Amino acid sequence: MRTEELLINMGPVHPSTHGVLRFKLTMDGEIIRKCDIVMGYLHRGTEKLGEMKTYLQFVPYTDRLDYISAFPNNYAYVKAVEELAGVEVPLRAEYIRVLTLELNRIVNHLVMLGSLLLDLGGSTMIMWGFRERENALQLFEMLCGARMTFNYIRPGGVREDLPEGFIPKLNEFIKDMENRIVDYEELISGNEIFIMRMKNIGVISAKDAINYGMTGPSLRGHGVNYDIRKIEPYSVYPDLDFRACVRNECDSFARYMVRIDEMRESLHILRQVVDAMPEGKPTSQAKYGIAPMTGAPTAVSTYFPRIFTPPPGEVYSRIEAPKGELGFYVVSDGTIKPYRIKIRSPSFCNLTAIPKMVEGLMIPDLIAAFGTIDVVLGDVDR
């Protein structure tokens, strides 16, 4: 019998491509033979923009990369700039940063779980995920006045200290969240249909996964015990007790379970951070405008100047963002603007593995595997 291969164009406007990604699928009936990924529909030239802005002005643009979890973006960029300039950060600021990072990790995984289940056809999880996410967003709004685009972490500290009533509300959130994760597990993890859909789907060996540049939770589902928080400790992570969540099955279900474990682990970290939060100034409430207009920072512990010139040099600094390894390569030429900013976005590199992963699977499996890779198109296209 003569059969023809069917070319299916999935996206850029499609319910389950998490934005404007486009798959060009060569299908043999329901089986995917070849998967080409076309992207760039959300390309905003962030790297070029970075060359036009001062170091401080670029911070709001990093919010727009991975808009689900913007604190890690803020922090990765700020960490690169701080390493470049050799800035000391007060301890309280570091603790507040870790607090926001871990809170944001929970938010990110909630959205990921919700959209994964929505892609599989279960509409309940996304609403429950967004219910808890809303509580976290309330905390963010309380902290920095914005719900998704924070612009909170600044070179030399954070924008403002914790507001009054923040810690009790956070404790409430942690307590609430613990019960809710049990709900999620009861709804999803044991569900036979979910297991049928996820087990042995999107399998790629650990070696291949590394070779394809997968990082973060997606890689930890492949049995690679690797967490930048552990192997290249930054901020106050060395002082905190946590573990890298690893699963060995190499399939979509393992990648999903890593997310659930990480949420628990993040709650654990949050509890420690709340207990260990030191007194002191995170940064001052002082206004940036009265700072020296140029020159290296003098008293960073109190404020960070609006305009500042790090010494010429280049730095590659990376952190463990919720989606994987987020790195900023910042080159300074000694002026007030960075000479070059290169963003190593986790979504972009994790996405590389998809064509290999889905070969020989079906469209529903593509969606399941793609959901567990957890990409955000703002991060892919930059």
Place this chain on the structure above:
Amino acid sequence: MNPAEEIKQLFPGSVVSTGLQTNKPLATIKKEDLLIIAEKVKEMGFDNLSLITGIDYRDRFEIIYNFFSYAKKQNLVLKVILDHDKPEVDSLESHWKVADWLERETYDLVGIKFRGHPNLKRILLPDGWVGHPLRKDYDMGVDQFVTLGEDGEDIVSTDGSNLLRR
């Protein structure tokens, strides 16, 4: 042992200099020997190619590879300096699959060509885009309009005449 020094010992002729990039060992190498050194780097256990950065320094291009080894928990930075007139370098796609897209991105935005890359097309920008935006001499004054063609391909024009309505 510092992997950069190790590479220098193995390939004394091809390493221009070694040093540190903040705290990561850095080796600047000749562009002709990139493939051989990359093979060695892969053998040394650097299984993760973290980032490829192309930088336009007006007189030269620099391309920087950030490696990481999951086994040894070590970093390594390789730097290759290219001519500004003819920015071409060998592709590492055969060793690290992630280099496929990273190199396409570098080609797209900086305009460095990678020899031996199987599919060196633009990745973020539409196919007909004029210029490479992250070059310092990129003309930002020219507006470019992108529309969809009959078969879904991108059509780029500079006057906007292909837009349905202005």
Place this chain on the structure above:
Amino acid sequence: MAWISKNWTMIGIVKGLIVTMKHMLRIGNRPTVTVQYPYQKMKVWPRFRGLHAVDEKACIGCGICEVSCPNGTIRIVKYKTRWYPQVNVGMCLFCGLCVDACPMNAMKMTGNYELADYTRESLVYGPDRLLFNKEVEQ
């Protein structure tokens, strides 16, 4: 038969049904959380970064907000006798850098987030719509 899990008793689905039923009956701290938006609004925290507001008495029209804006949103325009910022909300990032930069503490951001409008021109908020704490005209 590898394609069906060994757990054919479907106990997981039954557990899931119980959880959804708990939600349906609102058992154990699982309340309705959404608000009926146009009729009922959520509380905005004091630090919320919404539409700008400029203290007329304090603002000296120095233009530091203009240069600190990453997006070129703010322009200093003449209003009555003095110079005040004018914000184009259509391209504002609501990052708050202008507020941080103000040396006179004159700029602040309010909790007003309902800024959708019919024309692009009406998104440009001139001093007449931004100023508060107005001087009494004599």
Place this chain on the structure above:
Amino acid sequence: MLFLAMWTGDIMFANAYDLIVYILNFIGIYEPINNIFETLGIEYVLRIIIVFVEIAVLMVFALLTIMFLTWMERKVVAIVQARYGPMVTGPRGLLQPVMDGVKLIGKEDIIPAKADRWIFTLAPFIIFIPALLIFIPLPFGESLIISDLKVGLLYIIAISAVSPIAILLAGWASNNKYSLMGAMRAVAQDISYTIPLALSALAIVLFTGSLSTVDIVSAQSATWFGFIPKWFIFLQPLGFLLFLIASIAEMGRIPFDFQESEQELVAGFFTEYSGMKFAMFFLAEYAHLFSVSAIVVTLFLGGWSFPFLNLLPSGLVPLVSFGIFLVKTYAIIFFAMWLRDTVPRVRIDQLMNLGWKIMIPLALLNLLATGFLLTAGVF
């Protein structure tokens, strides 16, 4: 007056036509009207008018049910998801379906340029009309049945087998790869799940010896020990489970909703439809939901029958039995919605495996066991 008479009278009718005739007779206008038509020699006109009235009542009931179901679906889903659901139009958003209808009527009716115009237009009607036709042999209550067909069950299965044709037409005519794939999936699913559906219904027929839905219901109206109803769910638990799963697949509800599978195929076979044509598919889907649930109730949950129903004055029985029937049907519908909230969708090959490798063998086994036990006289 009428109700009083029905309260005391001993009435039992074969179908709703007789009921209407009885009511007209009771009021005293049937004879005069009939006489007028008889003098003109066209006495069949009155019968046609009565049938039309029946159809009109059925249509209104079906459409109201569909509208209510769309509202109920949204409300149930919303409540599970910690939301309110529609709240603005009417009390608790009860008029939301009306607004939806108005919106859909007002929408532009787009026919894609390369679509097959005739088939594209025809498909929504072909799917909508059988969805209403299924209502004909459904016993809504005692003597509340449009027509007690001798082959009622066969009729239902045959009519519901028409919808794959319409789906295939719609998918093919849309000239869209997603539509075609959705249609192919839906047809494969419908065909493979009609078999266990019919097989497990056949086990019921072995009990009753009749395909008539009325006979099936009256066979279940007896009780054990006076209070346990003799519903077939107790005699045929496996059959009930198979029938329920297969009927959820027939409805195209979430664990098996391959007709749409919106996250994979955008909207399946009605990707290209808009406006009223889309509304037709939508209505047909909900009509299916109701009718299939009603069939489940009729076959396994005793239809309109309930213990102690015979203690009521017989005049009230049609009304009360109608209420009982609705409650049971809505319980099944609620279960389908509840299930929708809980589970994700299975994959198409898993669905096929489930249908062909598990459900059909089990249904056959069930049929065989039932036959043996019946022959042995166990029941």
